[in-house]
Amino acid sequence: xxxxxxxxxxxxxxxxxxxxxxxxxxxxxxxxxxxxxxxxxxxxxxxxxxxxxxxxxxxxxxxxxxxxxxxxxxxxxxxxxxxxxxxxxxxxxxxxxxxxxxxxxxxxxxxxxxxxxxxxxxxxxxxxxxxxxxxxxxxxxxxxxxxxxxxxxxxxxxxxxxxxxxxxxxxxxxxxxxxxxxxxxxxxxxxxxxxxxxxxxxxxxxxxxxxxxxxxxxxxxxxxxxxxxxxxxxxxxxxxxxxxxxxxxxxxxxxxxxxxxxxxxxxxxxxxxxxxxxxxxxxxxxxxxxxxxxxxxxxxxxxxxxxxxxxxxxxxxxxxxxxxxxxxxxxxxxxxxxxxxxxxxxxxxxxxxxxxxxxxxxxxxxxxxxxxxxxxxxxxxxxxxxxxxxxxxxxxxxxxx
Amino acid sequence: xxxxxxxxxxxxxxxxxxxxxxxxxxxxxxxxxxxxxxxxxxxxxxxxxxxxxxxxxxxxxxxxxxxxxxxxxxxxxxxxxxxxxxxxxxxxxxxxxxxxxxxxxxxxxxxxxxxxxxxxxxxxxxxxxxxxxxxxxxxxxxxxxxxxxxxxxxxxxxxxxxxxxxxxxxxxxxxxxxxxxxxxxxxxxxxxxxxxxxxxxxxxxxxxxxxxxxxxxxxxxxxxxxxxxxxxxxxxxxxxxxxxxxxxxxxxxxxxxxxxxxxxxxxxxxxx
Numbered sequence: 076x077x078x079x080x081x082x083x084x085x086x087x088x089x090x091x092x093x094x095x096x097x098x099x100x101x102x103x104x105x106x107x108x109x110x111x112x113x114x115x116x117x118x119x120x121x122x123x124x125x126x127x128x129x130x131x132x133x134x135x136x137x138x139x140x141x142x143x144x145x146x147x148x149x150x151x152x153x154x155x156x157x158x159x160x161x162x163x164x165x166x167x168x169x170x171x172x173x174x175x176x177x178x179x180x181x182x183x184x185x186x187x188x189x190x191x192x193x194x195x196x197x198x199x200x201x202x203x204x205x206x207x208x209x210x211x212x213x214x215x216x217x218x219x220x221x222x223x224x225x226x227x228x229x230x231x232x233x234x235x236x237x238x239x240x241x242x243x244x245x246x247x248x249x250x251x252x253x254x255x256x257x258x259x260x261x262x263x264x265x266x267x268x269x270x271x272x273x274x275x276x277x278x279x280x281x282x283x284x285x286x287x288x289x290x291x292x293x294x295x296x297x298x299x300x301x302x303x304x305x306x307x308x309x310x311x312x313x314x315x316x317x318x319x320x321x322x323x324x325x326x327x328x329x330x331x332x333x334x335x336x337x338x339x340x341x342x343x344x345x346x347x348x349x350x351x352x353x354x355x356x357x358x359x360x361x362x363x364x365x366x367x368x369x370x371x372x373x374x375x376x377x378x379x380x381x382x383x384x385x386x387x388x389x390x391x392x393x394x395x396x397x398x399x400x401x402x403x404x405x406x407x408x409x410x411x412x413x414x415x416x417x418x419x420x421x422x423x424x425x426x427x428x429x430x431x432x433x434x435x436x437x438x439x440x441x442x443x444x445x446x447x448x449x450x451x452x453x454x455x456x457x458x459x460x461x462x463x464x465x466x467x468x469x470x471x472x473x474x475x476x
Numbered sequence: 477x478x479x480x481x482x483x484x485x486x487x488x489x490x491x492x493x494x495x496x497x498x499x500x501x502x503x504x505x506x507x508x509x510x511x512x513x514x515x516x517x518x519x520x521x522x523x524x525x526x527x528x529x530x531x532x533x534x535x536x537x538x539x540x541x542x543x544x545x546x547x548x549x550x551x552x553x554x555x556x557x558x559x560x561x562x563x564x565x566x567x568x569x570x571x572x573x574x575x576x577x578x579x580x581x582x583x584x585x586x587x588x589x590x591x592x593x594x595x596x597x598x599x600x601x602x603x604x605x606x607x608x609x610x611x612x613x614x615x616x617x618x619x620x621x622x623x624x625x626x627x628x629x630x631x632x633x634x635x636x637x638x639x640x641x642x643x644x645x646x647x648x649x650x651x652x653x654x655x656x657x658x659x660x661x662x663x664x665x666x667x668x669x670x671x672x673x674x675x676x677x678x679x680x681x682x683x684x685x686x687x688x689x690x691x692x693x694x695x696x697x698x699x700x701x702x703x704x705x706x707x708x709x710x711x712x713x714x715x716x717x718x719x720x721x722x723x724x725x726x727x728x729x730x731x732x733x734x735x736x737x738x739x740x741x742x743x744x745x746x747x748x
Contacts, residue, residue: 091746100651102652152582153579153581154746170581181502
């Protein structure tokens with residue numbers, strides 16, 4: 076096996092020509108031969124270059140319509156690039172989505188065999204690996220059930236089990252981790268790790284930043300067909316959230332700042348885990364500490380410290396203030412530096428949270444001395460997503476009569 | 477290191493064939509799935525139509541009286557034409573029907589129209605079993621001439637594949653290709669010797685009539701399979717050399733289809 080990069084994309088551009096009228100007919104062409112066939116040009120990829128080394132788990136992120144799926148389809152050889160070259164070293168898995176080619180009217184048994192052949196296995200190889208596939212999907216009892224009677228979770232498990240059986244050196248995957256229960260997601264994660272240890276290269280397209288931060292070695296942010304940034308997945312996830320919330324306008328990682336911050340200013344804010352280490356990501360259920368560092372330029376009595384956590388949708392999820400909690404903050408001289416810590420159990424739902432700390436003078440209705448929006452980010456990851464904004468520890472009792 | 481781009485045939489003949497076969501077989505199996513009488517139903521259409529035609533043309537219009545084994549001939553020619561009609565008809569919509577595969581999977585594009593022709597061929601094989609039984613029951617016994625069925629059906633398959641390759645990408649652009657082709661198939665049905673035989677065509681037109689590849693194929697089929705006393709296609713067209721014209725038309729349709737499909741293949745997924 077050669078040691079060069081697995082995927083080399085050089086200056087690739089792709090433009091779609093979208094006719095204004097989608098379906099034309101021969102009749103129209105015959106009756107109106109001179110009517111201009113107007114097309115809208117959509118530049119889906121603009122001069123994209125990227126090199127992905129062998130064995131890397133690479134994420135491609137971007138908003139809807141950013142061109143990330145187009146890039147994946149060009150990589151897969153489904154679309155033809157207009158300019159530039161794409162070279163893939165090694166065998167490429169042919170699917171970009173799970174369950175492609177599944178037929179709902181056939182049984183799981185038939186579908187697995189057909190799908191394995193679509194993937195490039197021979198009939199014999201497909202039969203040999205059949206048991207392994209079914210065991211991985213944990214569907215031994217449902218082999219002869221037609222696929223239309225499968226739940227969506229079972230469907231995905233089966234699809235994932237077959238897809239990872241392909242003897243591909245390079246796997247291209249478009250949005251997969253959204254479905255399946257927590258235990259199966261864990262299994263998928265382990266399967267990814269196994270594939271990676273075996274030297275496979277995986278390219279994942281998603282807008283799930285949790286998946287990017289959890290799985291990827293490196294990621295790329297794409298916007299309007301252009302590569303904005305390539306690098307560490309945490310930085311990419313953060314940059315993605317920024318463009319998603321429109322903060323890229325002032326091109327600063329920090330949000331807006333209010334107050335004149337002459338009397339006192341917030342110099343830093345961060346999150347800590349139970350051991351006091353600074354973290355940008357934390358598992359759900361772990362103790363969490365939110366820290367704010369303030370430097371005083373004037374002497375102040377009983378200043379008020381506050382903070383708000385907002386989730387990806389911009390909703391305030393958690394908020395607290397020293398005055399509401401009846402905490403006495405004391406007196407500070409000019410030049411003093413203090414750190415406030417708020418401790419709580421992290422029962423936030425998986426999402427990325429932005430911390431907005433503030434300080435104000437004592438007294439009702441006073442203006443903020445300093446308020447810094449989105450000064451720190453925390454990604455909370457968990458094994459399941461309830462859909463709520465926080466997941467309180469709870470018990471469920473069933474009282475049958 | 478391979479350069480990426482949509483493939484027409486691909487670089488792996490084994491995979492190309494495995495895909496074509498698997499897709500064709502799946503489609504074919506689905507017809508029989510969920511109905512115990514699956515095979516009977518596939519026979520119902522040609523045989524019911526045949527029954528009507530037979531009664532009309534032997535009892536009412538009395539065309540069939542002078543033709544030996546008229547019933548067997550009508551059944552054979554109808555089944556062969558139905559193969560052509562089914563292969564081209566399903567090839568037209570094949571790319572659109574397989575949109576999900578085409579947009580989400582990398583595989584040689586030509587597999588799609590080819591597999592529809594192959595499915596139609598499997599159906600033909602199943603129907604022919606019943607037709608053979610009918611022929612034997614009617615006193616037409618197999619001989620070496622029946623082997624000519626293989627190249628004859630092969631020619632129809634080449635014509636159907638060429639037509640399919642031409643129409644399938646065209647249908648993505650122009651949705652009225654399908655109704656147009658339906659009408660064309662109807663015309664072709666009456667322009668081919670199915671309900672009647674080629675020798676009944678007025679002599680002045682006979683040569684031109686036989687330029688229709690299906691007319692030549694069915695006329696030869698009549699000689700080889702149904703009635704050895706009937707003239708061969710070469711006799712009807714007026715000399716073996718003239719047969720090069722229907723053959724050339726078949727080859728032309730196939731090459732035109734291949735050329736157009738090859739040209740359109742890289743953009744099929746994005747135009748869907």
